[in-house]
Amino acid sequence: MSDDIDPSGAIARMTLEEAADAHAQLAAEIRDHNRHYYIEDAPTISDADYDRLRRQLLAIEERFPELATAGSPSVEVGAAPDAAFGPVTHAVPMLSLDNAFSDLDVAEFAGRVRRHLKFAEDVPITYTAEPKIDGLSLSITYRDRRLVTAATRGDGTTGENVTANALTIADIPGTLPADAPDLIEVRGEVYMRHDEFAALNARMRAAGGEAARVFANPRNAAAGSLRQLNPEVTKSRPLHFFAYAWGALSAPVAETQHGMLEKFRAWGFPVNDRTTLCHSVEELLAVYRGIEADRALLGYDIDGVVYKVDDLALQTELDFKAQAPRWAIAHKFPAERATTVLRDIEIQVGRTGALTPVAKLEPVTVGGVVVSNATLHNEDEIVRKDVRIGDTVIVQRAGDVIPQVVGVVPERRPDDAVPFAFPHLCPVCGSHAVREVNERTGHMDAVRRCTGGLVCAAQARERLKHFVSRHAFDIEGLGEKQIEAFYEDGLIRTPADIFTLAARDRASMKKISARDGWGPTSARNLFRAIEARRRISLSRFLYALGIRHVGEATAKALARGFGSLARVEEVALKATDRTDPAWALLTSVEGVGEVVGEAVVDFFDEPHNREIVAALVTEVIVEEETAPPAVADSPVAGKTIVFTGTLVRMTRDEARAMAESLGAKASESVSRKTHLVVAGPGAGSKLKKATELGIPVIDEDGWFDLVSGVAPAGGEDAPDPA
Numbered sequence: 001m002s003d004d005i006d007p008s009g010a011i012a013r014m015t016l017e018e019a020a021d022a023h024a025q026l027a028a029e030i031r032d033h034n035r036h037y038y039i040e041d042a043p044t045i046s047d048a049d050y051d052r053l054r055r056q057l058l059a060i061e062e063r064f065p066e067l068a069t070a071g072s073p074s075v076e077v078g079a080a081p082d083a084a085f086g087p088v089t090h091a092v093p094m095l096s097l098d099n100a101f102s103d104l105d106v107a108e109f110a111g112r113v114r115r116h117l118k119f120a121e122d123v124p125i126t127y128t129a130e131p132k133i134d135g136l137s138l139s140i141t142y143r144d145r146r147l148v149t150a151a152t153r154g155d156g157t158t159g160e161n162v163t164a165n166a167l168t169i170a171d172i173p174g175t176l177p178a179d180a181p182d183l184i185e186v187r188g189e190v191y192m193r194h195d196e197f198a199a200l201n202a203r204m205r206a207a208g209g210e211a212a213r214v215f216a217n218p219r220n221a222a223a224g225s226l227r228q229l230n231p232e233v234t235k236s237r238p239l240h241f242f243a244y245a246w247g248a249l250s251a252p253v254a255e256t257q258h259g260m261l262e263k264f265r266a267w268g269f270p271v272n273d274r275t276t277l278c279h280s281v282e283e284l285l286a287v288y289r290g291i292e293a294d295r296a297l298l299g300y301d302i303d304g305v306v307y308k309v310d311d312l313a314l315q316t317e318l319d320f321k322a323q324a325p326r327w328a329i330a331h332k333f334p335a336e337r338a339t340t341v342l343r344d345i346e347i348q349v350g351r352t353g354a355l356t357p358v359a360k361l362e363p364v365t366v367g368g369v370v371v372s373n374a375t376l377h378n379e380d381e382i383v384r385k386d387v388r389i390g391d392t393v394i395v396q397r398a399g400d401v402i403p404q405v406v407g408v409v410p411e412r413r414p415d416d417a418v419p420f421a422f423p424h425l426c427p428v429c430g431s432h433a434v435r436e437v438n439e440r441t442g443h444m445d446a447v448r449r450c451t452g453g454l455v456c457a458a459q460a461r462e463r464l465k466h467f468v469s470r471h472a473f474d475i476e477g478l479g480e481k482q483i484e485a486f487y488e489d490g491l492i493r494t495p496a497d498i499f500t501l502a503a504r505d506r507a508s509m510k511k512i513s514a515r516d517g518w519g520p521t522s523a524r525n526l527f528r529a530i531e532a533r534r535r536i537s538l539s540r541f542l543y544a545l546g547i548r549h550v551g552e553a554t555a556k557a558l559a560r561g562f563g564s565l566a567r568v569e570e571v572a573l574k575a576t577d578r579t580d581p582a583w584a585l586l587t588s589v590e591g592v593g594e595v596v597g598e599a600v601v602d603f604f605d606e607p608h609n610r611e612i613v614a615a616l617v618t619e620v621i622v623e624e625e626t627a628p629p630a631v632a633d634s635p636v637a638g639k640t641i642v643f644t645g646t647l648v649r650m651t652r653d654e655a656r657a658m659a660e661s662l663g664a665k666a667s668e669s670v671s672r673k674t675h676l677v678v679a680g681p682g683a684g685s686k687l688k689k690a691t692e693l694g695i696p697v698i699d700e701d702g703w704f705d706l707v708s709g710v711a712p713a714g715g716e717d718a719p720d721p722a
């Protein structure tokens with residue numbers, strides 16, 4: 001794996017310290033992208049680029065296994081769930097799929113499957129090929145054949161409870177027939193059809209007002225419609241569902257993937273009718289080409305074809321690695337491309353001062369969407385691709401990702417094409433814009449940053465927008481547009497200004513209610529929405545500050561680790577001295593390595609930032625963080641568990657992941673410290689030792705009963721893992 005990802009051998013030459021640094025940076029970046037993708041439904045990079053980041057992370061972890069800690073995104077999938085919906089712990093984690101981008105990748109996948117199973121070349125292996133639906137995944141739990149919960153994927157372990165909303169989707173049956181098992185998690189994709197998506201947007205546009213916000217694509221529309229606090233809204237949206245997978249299962253249903261799909265169909269779930277059985281790589285690729293050719297005719301978005309080993313016994317044998325099954329792969333369609341003329345390059349200044357070059361294009365349609373802006377990433381990319389103003393460029397767009405310029409068409413370069421001189425001064429505030437050099441590695445940062453801090457209007461504005469955003473203070477009626485306008489007029493220049501806005505408005509002659517687009521009701525609603533946010537959790541508060549590299553997950557970890565804002569600030573200030581124990585304490589927090597730790601320290605070390613925080617806490621109450629996650633309520637929280645023997649309802653990795661998601665520790669060997677042994681058929685020495693030591697032993701069904709809160713048969717004899 002590390003060969004193609006580390007061609008110059010940089011990883012191979014890294015010291016542990018450098019690797020830790022690079023790892024922290026990659027992890028922060030990946031977490032950020034996870035948040036964009038899974039929570040905000042608005043990814044900012046292509047799958048291929050995301051995949052590359054992940055593979056770099058894995059390559060580093062391969063060389064330095066000590067960096068593969070529980071907090072690493074190599075271990076987690078997705079992003080933590082949104083707190084607005086109650087959390088649901090998936091009985092079996094929802095994992096992700098590895099991607100294939102070429103025929104060769106597919107052949108290699110089939111080769112790995114064959115080698116792992118130790119099958120000779122002439123033994124056929126059957127696969128299913130299924131369209132990869134571009135929606136959002138949903139896990140629906142049926143107990144005693146009744147729909148009891150429906151949850152989004154969330155971070156793979158815990159998702160959001162969207163039961164009431166899922167119940168409004170006609171494609172999802174509320175009950176299952178008698179031949180369905182007592183417990184089953186049916187999984188699939190919620191999506192929206194093209195025609196219905198267009199009609200919905202037209203309706204929203206016609207409705208005007210707040211509702212005039214339209215969705216960028218069907219995937220966002222489906223996600224936005226399912227994740228509605230009001231199920232009535234979901235009900236009014238044209239959502240569909242395809243079933244293609246499952247999680248926990250109390251009894252076997254079929255022996256093959258296609259047998260499972262047939263059952264799903266018989267139970268009333270829509271199953272994609274382009275699903276095809278294949279017996280060779282050639283057949284898989286032929287199905288891929290066929291589906292790709294018909295892609296525009298399907299009526300809904302797909303972004304590839306998923307291949308799965310059909311035989312479920314073989315799937316069990318193949319099992320999972322890090323976070324994806326070995327028995328399946330997603331063969332992605334290439335990103336859509338078009339050529340157009342680059343009119344100009346504009347520099348955008350972000351929240352952290354990053355200068356991003358944006359290509360201003362002659363509008364062009366790429367994959368059904370008109371594109372007139374595309375990212376050029378950074379200074380080095382412009383040089384590397386030798387992009388000049390006036391050039392004809394190739395623009396690419398994959399899924400929801402921001403379009404990017406992938407290169408130029410050199411034959412079409414006009415004689416007067418001008419190379420771009422990247423500014424060394426911030427175009428907004430005129431401060432110096434510099435590329436920092438990492439003291440340890442000596443590498444120059446790819447990003448040039450404005451040094452103006454809050455003196456820079458762009459940074460101040462972007463920080464304010466972040467401050468009020470959905471996962472931060474989440475102030476209704478105060479979005480990007482309003483922040484821009486209030487900033488411009490000097491009404492809101494710092495976060496604390498938001499909370500003094502109403503009082504100042506009362507004393508002012510120029511009322512907000514008299515502004516363009518405002519009236520007495522909307523102004524009153526705004527003040528009310530602001531009042532409603534005077535009390536805020538520490539984790540949201542920390543996230544809202546917009547400290548570099550501190551995303552939601554890290555903010556939560558810091559909040560949990562330190563409990564109060566005063567304590568976070570105290571530790572950060574002490575940690576300016578790296579030899580102070582505070583530095584070790586800070587970097588012991590999950591997800592906080594050198595890079596993130598430094599960003600936290602730098603933030604609080606800056607007097608300007610401390611002033612902002614001080615002014616804020618005179619206006620808002622930051623709630624102290626109390627006890628850690630709800631897993632403490634799980635019957636196995638804090639217990640050490642050993643799984644042994646053959647498991648049929650879950651793989652060993654799933655079992656381990658499940659135990660860990662419930663706050664238990666899964667161990668390989670039985671000792672006096674073991675609290676519980678889950679033994680399947682064929683268990684040997686571990687079972688014997690457990691019996692000798694008097695440790696409770698249960699079977700797989702007993703395990704499911706225990707963790708799903710169902711009283712085990714003959715309740716009294718149920719082993720008590722405590």
Ligand code: IVH
Nearest residue numbers: 095096097130131132133137189244245306
């Ligand atoms: S199987 C353990 N089959 O793709 C594997 N996934 O990139 C379970 N998806 O999270 C997933 N169509 O949201 C599977 N026919 C299909 C799919 C599919 C779309 C999505 C799903 C999954 C993601 C992985």
